[in-house]
Amino acid sequence: MKRILLTTTLLLSALGMAACGNTTGDRALSGGAIGAGGGAAAGLLLGDPITGALIGGAIGAGAGALTDPDQIDLGTPIWRRN
Structure with missing residues (x-):
């Protein structure tokens, strides 16, 4: 049950x-x-931050790569700012 809750939370957070x-x-x-x-x-x-970070990072990277700035735009990344 914990794994399902964690995965759902990470997926919604990453997409948002x-x-x-x-x-x-x-x-x-x-x-x-x-x-x-x-x-x-x-x-x-939930007791396992390493696994949470790995799953969240993978979902976030996928969501970032599969969306475009017209769908979700949080502005210029920190490493691109002058």
Whole structure:
């Protein structure tokens, strides 16, 4: 049951937060970072932050790569700002 709750939470979080940038690479990278952070936090609550970070990072990177800036846009990534 914990695994299903964790996976559902990570998936919804990643889809809701991914990603910043205009290129597929930027969006995958930022989505992965956001997903890993959210997954680690959720995993910490459920007892396994490492697995949570890995699952969240993978889902976030996938969501970031599969969406475009017209669907979800969190702005310019930190590494692209001057």
